[in-house]
Structure formats: structure tokens, C-alpha cells
Amino acid sequence: MTALSDPRPGQGGLPPVAALESDAPVLDLSGEWAFRWSPTVAQAPDDLPAADPSAWGRMPVPASWVMPAHDAIHPAPHGAPAYTNVQYPFPLDPPHPPDDNPVGDYARSFDIDAVPDRAVLRFEGVEGAATVWLNGVELGAPRGPRLPTSFDATAALRAGRNDLVVRVAQFSAASYLEDQDEWWLPGIVREVTLRSRPSGGVDDVFARVGWVDGVGTLRVEAVVDTGAEVSVTLPELGITAALDEDLTIPGVEPWSAEHPRLYDLVVATESETVTLRIGFRTVSVDDGVLRVNGVPIVLRGVNRHEHHPDLGRTVPRELMEHELHLMKQHNVNAIRTSHYPPHPALLEAADRLGFWVIDECDIETHGFGMVEWRRNPSDAPEWCAAYLDRAARMVERDKNHPSIILWSLGNEAGTGANLAAMADWMRARDGSRPIHYEGDYDCAYVDVWSRMYASHADVAAIATRDEPALDDAFLDARRRAMPFMLCEYAHAMGTGPGGLTEYQDLFEAHERLAGGFIWEWLEHGIRRADGSIAYGGDFGEVVHDGNFVIDGLVSADREPRPQLTDLKAVFAPVTLRISADLRDVVIESRYDVTDSAHLAFDWVVAGADGIARAGELPVPVIPARGRVTVLLPAECALAAAAPEHVLTISARLAADTPWASAGHEVAWGQWSTVVAPRLAGSPVPRGQGAGQVGPVRIDPSTGDLIAIGDAVVENLRLELWRAPIDNDFGVEWTEPGLAPLATRWAQLGLDRLVTRRVSATPSADGMTVVSRVGGAGRDELVELTLAWSTDGDDALLNVTVEPLGGPAVWARVGLSFSLAPEYAIARWFGLGPGPAYPDTGQGTRLGWHTAAVADLPVPNVRPQESGARREVRQLVLDGGAHPIEITGEPFAATVRPWSTEEVAAATHLAELPRGGRTHVVLDHAQYGVGTAACGPGVLP
Ligand code: IPT
Numbered sequence: 001m002t003a004l005s006d007p008r009p010g011q012g013g014l015p016p017v018a019a020l021e022s023d024a025p026v027l028d029l030s031g032e033w034a035f036r037w038s039p040t041v042a043q044a045p046d047d048l049p050a051a052d053p054s055a056w057g058r059m060p061v062p063a064s065w066v067m068p069a070h071d072a073i074h075p076a077p078h079g080a081p082a083y084t085n086v087q088y089p090f091p092l093d094p095p096h097p098p099d100d101n102p103v104g105d106y107a108r109s110f111d112i113d114a115v116p117d118r119a120v121l122r123f124e125g126v127e128g129a130a131t132v133w134l135n136g137v138e139l140g141a142p143r144g145p146r147l148p149t150s151f152d153a154t155a156a157l158r159a160g161r162n163d164l165v166v167r168v169a170q171f172s173a174a175s176y177l178e179d180q181d182e183w184w185l186p187g188i189v190r191e192v193t194l195r196s197r198p199s200g201g202v203d204d205v206f207a208r209v210g211w212v213d214g215v216g217t218l219r220v221e222a223v224v225d226t227g228a229e230v231s232v233t234l235p236e237l238g239i240t241a242a243l244d245e246d247l248t249i250p251g252v253e254p255w256s257a258e259h260p261r262l263y264d265l266v267v268a269t270e271s272e273t274v275t276l277r278i279g280f281r282t283v284s285v286d287d288g289v290l291r292v293n294g295v296p297i298v299l300r301g302v303n304r305h306e307h308h309p310d311l312g313r314t315v316p317r318e319l320m321e322h323e324l325h326l327m328k329q330h331n332v333n334a335i336r337t338s339h340y341p342p343h344p345a346l347l348e349a350a351d352r353l354g355f356w357v358i359d360e361c362d363i364e365t366h367g368f369g370m371v372e373w374r375r376n377p378s379d380a381p382e383w384c385a386a387y388l389d390r391a392a393r394m395v396e397r398d399k400n401h402p403s404i405i406l407w408s409l410g411n412e413a414g415t416g417a418n419l420a421a422m423a424d425w426m427r428a429r430d431g432s433r434p435i436h437y438e439g440d441y442d443c444a445y446v447d448v449w450s451r452m453y454a455s456h457a458d459v460a461a462i463a464t465r466d467e468p469a470l471d472d473a474f475l476d477a478r479r480r481a482m483p484f485m486l487c488e489y490a491h492a493m494g495t496g497p498g499g500l501t502e503y504q505d506l507f508e509a510h511e512r513l514a515g516g517f518i519w520e521w522l523e524h525g526i527r528r529a530d531g532s533i534a535y536g537g538d539f540g541e542v543v544h545d546g547n548f549v550i551d552g553l554v555s556a557d558r559e560p561r562p563q564l565t566d567l568k569a570v571f572a573p574v575t576l577r578i579s580a581d582l583r584d585v586v587i588e589s590r591y592d593v594t595d596s597a598h599l600a601f602d603w604v605v606a607g608a609d610g611i612a613r614a615g616e617l618p619v620p621v622i623p624a625r626g627r628v629t630v631l632l633p634a635e636c637a638l639a640a641a642a643p644e645h646v647l648t649i650s651a652r653l654a655a656d657t658p659w660a661s662a663g664h665e666v667a668w669g670q671w672s673t674v675v676a677p678r679l680a681g682s683p684v685p686r687g688q689g690a691g692q693v694g695p696v697r698i699d700p701s702t703g704d705l706i707a708i709g710d711a712v713v714e715n716l717r718l719e720l721w722r723a724p725i726d727n728d729f730g731v732e733w734t735e736p737g738l739a740p741l742a743t744r745w746a747q748l749g750l751d752r753l754v755t756r757r758v759s760a761t762p763s764a765d766g767m768t769v770v771s772r773v774g775g776a777g778r779d780e781l782v783e784l785t786l787a788w789s790t791d792g793d794d795a796l797l798n799v800t801v802e803p804l805g806g807p808a809v810w811a812r813v814g815l816s817f818s819l820a821p822e823y824a825i826a827r828w829f830g831l832g833p834g835p836a837y838p839d840t841g842q843g844t845r846l847g848w849h850t851a852a853v854a855d856l857p858v859p860n861v862r863p864q865e866s867g868a869r870r871e872v873r874q875l876v877l878d879g880g881a882h883p884i885e886i887t888g889e890p891f892a893a894t895v896r897p898w899s900t901e902e903v904a905a906a907t908h909l910a911e912l913p914r915g916g917r918t919h920v921v922l923d924h925a926q927y928g929v930g931t932a933a934c935g936p937g938v939l940p
Helices: 068-072 173-177 317-329 344-353 366-371 381-398 417-429 456-463 473-480 500-509 562-570 634-641 741-748 900-905
Strands: 026-028 031-038 057-061 082-084 103-112 118-123 129-134 137-140 149-152 160-169 182-184 192-197 202-212 215-224 231-234 239-241 247-250 263-268 273-278 283-286 289-292 299-303 334-336 356-360 404-408 449-452 484-491 513-519 574-578 584-589 599-607 610-617 627-631 646-653 665-672 696-698 705-708 714-719 753-763 766-775 782-790 795-803 812-819 825-832 845-852 869-878 884-896 918-926
Touching (some): 057 103, 118 129, 173 381, 381 404, 574 646, 753 782, 869 918
Parallel strands (some): 299 334, 299 513, 484 513
Antiparallel strands (some): 026 192, 031 057, 031 103, 082 182, 103 160, 118 192, 231 263, 599 610, 714 812, 753 766, 766 782, 825 845, 825 869, 869 884, 884 918
8 A cells, every 4th residue: 555655647548639529339337345444454354355245334425434424334434534734744755645534335236238439437526545456456556535437347347246345544644735724524525436438439528618809709629539530519509610620600609607608519429429519708807807708806715625514525516506596686797716626517517507617726734834845736746747637637628618707726735846747737728718726925926916815905905906025026026916806705614704895895896806715604513413513622533623623604404504694795796875865866787797687676664563654666677787876666765765774685696596586685784763662552560669770679778680570680791892703713814913802801700790789879760880800810890881761651771881991892781681481482573583792783674573582592503692683773583471671772682591701611503501591681782703713803
């Protein structure tokens, strides 16, 4: 097994070719295979390929073998997932893997009637170092988990039964190139197929497609077996061409992510027909701006990993299709395939549904950054062939996809000659797509400038080409002439990210800025036998990076998280601004390519009792990047102007699309007259005697709030803390000298405030209670004054919070208390239905909302503060003795079946206690959430 220390590419494979749809027969070998696991290479039986697999366990193919979900069909040990971000889980001793190197042996048999002219055994992706035997003949050794390897299987194949055996060692030299921030999940993770290759068949096609000045261009190159006659046709256009002929095709519609127009291209010989779906488009960098078909584009993107909570690295096609529909529904128009080429089906879907794609090569050596990049493979000659091999296998497989507008060399691999060599090779093979790689800070070998998590201020400077100069004047001038993008920004971990709107405003305002990609689309949780979701460390890993792998816009089960709703609003391709005087609405298009003909507009006026009036809003077709002012119909303006009403104008799909039905809301704008909503006027029983203030009962000696009506209230107190969100544990990139917020709050003792009652003084119509509050051992005291009074019907509470020491940063300024668990329903007028913090909640809207208290917090895999509703003017807590209604100046309400301390103490969702009281926090102010888990903190 010394080959495991070989830094060169895999052995025995055929030259890489495009993934083509052909009429030649294909046998899909997916399904349950025989499987045997050994904890180390040394302990793996030396009996392959002859071993009899009948006594082995079972394992699905494709899937990662370490997943707990396989326990049912493979009860014997089969290893466990391990999560590391930057650090490798083994010492940096390239090119050697460690001795603790688990092995998975796979076997299956299949029958064929006859051996075809030629046969290819194709592995779409094997994670780990594989050796492949067919009928006892060694075919070769694939490397590179997210790239295909094809073997010529003709000689080894026989009519009747065939035996296929694959040994996979989890670690090898190749692992040094696969240090992406994700779980280590070995296995045959993509399909295995046996493909018949007819003599005289079409082995490879490269359709070089462009669209220049309104005219399509096309040149079809092909690799054809034994020089057979080839026909090239575009049936829809009635065009027949020769190979290598440069065609210009007037009148074709261009392809774009907004209008993904595809044409069939048929390449045929006598023995085989392959069909491609091509799109006419040209990508360029002109005047420092990224353009497609001459038009500047804004990437509203997400980073997408391939992960499944039960299968590991394998994502079933229907689920992948569902993900892309979700993205389209949420106004996402771009995907960076972080950090490796995706399953080929994703690119087919991206062409069809319309996404701008950055296809990224399967290379990351991030862990060498922890040792100042010493011995980084990216700059060591013995690794060059592996880098070039991966570049070629990506470009050759994916070269025909119109959705791919940029090739990316990889992620976080430092700098070095091997990356430069990849860029040179890619340019020579396919000069039609600019090259991306974020790690090349000086942009010596890329065509676009890309950064991660840059602050708003940095992006603003770059927008106007005012970035600090590089030392090298030539490189500086070159980089200054490039477009800019954020290949990662806004880390969507836990409660957050904040600051999306401010980034988007910059992207929309400056042509140099080509937009960016949120980190990241998907959480990588793994389901355990008890159904709970695991993160790093939960499988006993010695080194791991905890829950840093749980940072997505959707859960591992693809449930949208609140940040996806917010992102939809921020990414909206049209904006609607209703004038203060209800005269008109200004509608602005952020489409780069298409006009608004596919949209229909309507208006709704709603009040506390539901919809009052609604109608259509005729809007003229708005050209791409255009704007119209539309007068509001009298009926609409009149209804909206009535007291206590909210007007919402929506832009919706006028017709069905492949990803959403007609009526799907794309964007909206609001306008409202509601200042203080009508009180519900529910009668609250009230007692008599000392300490009774309207419906509220206060202990006359201590000043403690005892009850509201018949509802017992416990522990009314000042709250300055929150259960730290993931961002509160991060060091802000913009202020690296500052400790994380969670540390600063703990130093102040905000998580363990101690109260001293100073006075409880009766007043004419109530009582005034003064307390001093502070953290044990600290002198940053706060004086809290609760002045209770009544207007006869209601209890009025005037709260004064005065800091006596300082300065200090607080998570919030609020009051909390708890009620009996029967108070399990919340109704409010304010922003909703989802949560909002000062720098999030762009997707929430003003209105009357209802939710179960249990549904208000976000079910974060690692519990943390979540679920605040903002701009609340009226909150009704219901389900108990009688409704309790709270009104006031707009406040934030956090209502949950746990206390702040209980949320903070839990490390996993299942640890949160059940059946506890209903805890209510009413905030006058809250700290924002920012994105400091990875990136800048909260904007001032
Ligand atoms: C950046 C990585 O590219 C990405 O894979 C992920 O780890 C992300 O951070 C954080 O979740 S690298 C980091 C040093 C900015």
C-alpha cells in the first residue's frame, strides 16, 4: 500500500471527457453492495480481489460508509464521521497518510448478456484512495473524490456474471488536497456505471458557444472513435454543421440565469447519438466589469456543499432539484460549488433552471496555513501532476454547461506554481471563462478579484477602486482593473447573519462589484440513531471544530431557516417604495437581463380583522435595471389611508415556471398607518387591597410583581444578556483586538446579575420600586426603576434603566418574567411572522401574527438566543387563566418555553427541558447579530 503515499494522480484511467447524454446503453450499478470495514490498512485482510464477499455486511452505493444511518443494514462497526475545519485530522507529513487509516472493501456482481465493442466503467466520485478490480483484473486506482474516473473495462468484462471489487483506504496522499471545511466521509459517494461504447461512437464533445452583438457563435469539436463520419445538427434552428466549423447564427436567443434559453445540439455517428443542451452566451471582463453578453451582472449567490444527514456526501437527485427550486424561490441567482465540482446533475439543472455558476476544483490545503504554509502541496513540484489532473477532469467533464461562467482553481490552498499551472492549462483549453481563486490575493493568475468576509467598508473602498495598493505596481494596476466579488460573505451560522442589506446596497450601486455568495447554503448536521442532529465532536473525535459545520440558510434536511426568508427580501430582483402620501409606488428592477413582463402586481390592505380590500395593480413592463412610478388606484389609497391598516404591494410570477407556480411572490413593499393598535380590551380579573395596581398585584413589602389578574408572574427582572449566539463567540475581523462579545458580557457578569432592592414606595395610584443590579464582583451597576401606576383599567409601567458605571456593551436592555406553561400562544402586531434583530428580519413584515410559543424560537442545532419579534406594538399571551395584553412603544418580544439560562446551557436541541414555564423577554433595545462567527461584527 505504498501507493497511498504517492502524490501523483490516480492510475489507469482514460483521458477525461465531457459528461454526455448518449443513446448508448448504460448500466447503473447503484444499490446495496457487499461491504467490509477494517479499522486500519494493516488490519485489512490481504485477500482481494479473490475474497468471497458473501459473509460481508451491506452498504448503499452511492453513500459515505461512516454514516450512522447505515447501522441498520451494517450492524458491525463501520467507523464514524469526523469534522475538522482548517486543521487536518492527521500530522502534516506529506505525502504520507497516518497508520490509523480505515479501509472499506466493496463488492458486487452484475450480469450482462454480451460484451460490447468497448466498455467503460465509470466512477463519478470515490472519497478515499481506491483500487478497482473487475473479474480479478486490476483496472486502476481513482483519486479525487468529486471528479470522475473512467476505466476501459472491455478486456476484463465477460458475458454473464461479472465481479467488481473496490478497496477504499480513507486517507492517502490525496487527502492533503482535500482539506475542505466539512466532515471526513469516505466511501463510493457518487454513482458507478458501466457504459457501452460503440465502435465509431462519440467519446467527447466540446461545444464552444458564444453570443456576440446579438449573434450566436458555435464551434463543435469532438473526439470520435476510429474517425467515423460525424453529423452536427441544431434541429430547432434547422442547422447542420461540420466539426470544427465556425458558425455564426443570427436570431438565436441568448442564455442567461434570468432567461435560461437552451437549444438542442445533436452530435451523431452511425453508431451513437449524443444530445447536448447548449446556451448561447459570452462571459467577459470589460472595463473592469464582469459581464455576460455584454451586460454587467450581479451575483446573488450561495455557496453550496453536497451533504445529506443520512447519506453523507451523496445527495439524491430529487433533493438536489428541490434545493435549486428553493434557491430560485428565494431569489438566489448564483451558486459557487464550494469547494469541488458538484454532481453533474446539478449543472444540468442549473443550465435548465437558470443559475450563474462558479465551478470550483477539488483542491484545498488549508491546514498548511496553520504552519505558515510550509511544505504546501500547491508549491511543491511533486504535486503538480495531481493539480493539473484535477483541473483537466473538472474542465473536461463540465465544459459544455452554459451556467458555468467562471472556473475556480479551488479554495484556501495558499499560493504556488501548481495553482498557476492550473490557471495556464485552463486558459489554454477554454479561454471563454475567466478564472477565479480567492487565495491569490495579488491576483497574479486569476481574472477576477475575489475575497472572503471583507467588511462593508473594505468593499465600499474597492467599489470605487480605492483599495490600498499592492507592493508590486504591475500587479496592483492589473488587480485594480479587475471586477470584484465576495466568494464568501455573511456567515449564516446560528442566529444571523446581520448586515446583508448594506452589502447588497453596495453591490447594486457599483458596477465593479459583481456581488457575492453567502456562506453557506446548507447545514451539515448528521442524524444519529435517536434522530438527533450531531456536529463536530459528537462522534468522539480527538480534534474537531464543534458546530462550525452548522452554518447554513437551510437545515441538513433542507428546511428553510429564517435567514433564507431575509435573504429572499435582500436579493429581491425588484424593489417597491410606496410614497408617504400614498400617491404612488416606485418600482425599480434589479434584473440585469430580462424585463418585468413575467411579473404581475397586486395590492392588499389588511387590518386587525383580516383583508379589508385588495386588487390588481397594472404596471407597465419595466426594462432590466429600469424604474417606473405607478400611481396608486384611488380605491387602494383610500383603503390604505383608513386608520389601523397596512398596505402591501406584491410582485408575483404571472405564469408557472419550472421552480414555482403562478402567484409566487417575488418581492413586496409595505406602508402603514398603524401607530398604536386598537386594544383588544379583554377583561382581566382584578383583586382589591394593598399592592393592587389595576389588574396587577405587587407584594407591598418587597415590590415584587406577583400576578397579572389571576396569572401568577415569576421573576420579573432586568435582562442585559442573551444566550450567546454563534456570532457572539467570534472575534470580529474588523476589531481583532477585542475579545468576543460573549466573553466581554461574561466578564461584566451580565449572565449572572444580582439585585439589591433599594426601595419600594407606594404612590397615589401605584408603587415605585428602585433596585440596583450588577454582576458579582463588578462595579458597573445599573439602577432600575419600575414605576407602576394605573389609569383605572390597565396597569402602566414606566421603566428607567440608568447605568452607574461603564462603559459597557450589553446584549439587550429588557425586562423578563415567566408565566405558567399554559400561556402557550402569542399574538402580536408588529414584524413577523419570522424573527428579527436590529440587523436581520428583512423578510418580516408588519401585521397581525399568531404563533405557538414553542414555535417562536428557532430550532437551532446548537441552542442560542433566537426568535425575537421586533417592532411589536401589542403582544397578547394567551392560553392561560385569561389573555394578558402588553402594549407599548415598539419593543422586541422574545417568548420561549425556556429561560435565557436554559438556552445558554444546552449544547444540543434535545437538551432543552420540556414542559417548563413560558418565559417572556421584552426588549427596549437589542445588540445586532453581525457575522463575527466568521467575518465582521455588528455595524455601528
Ligand atoms: C472559509 C472557508 O473557505 C469555508 O470553507 C468555510 O470554512 C468558511 O471559511 C467558514 O465557515 S475560510 C475562513 C478562514 C474565512
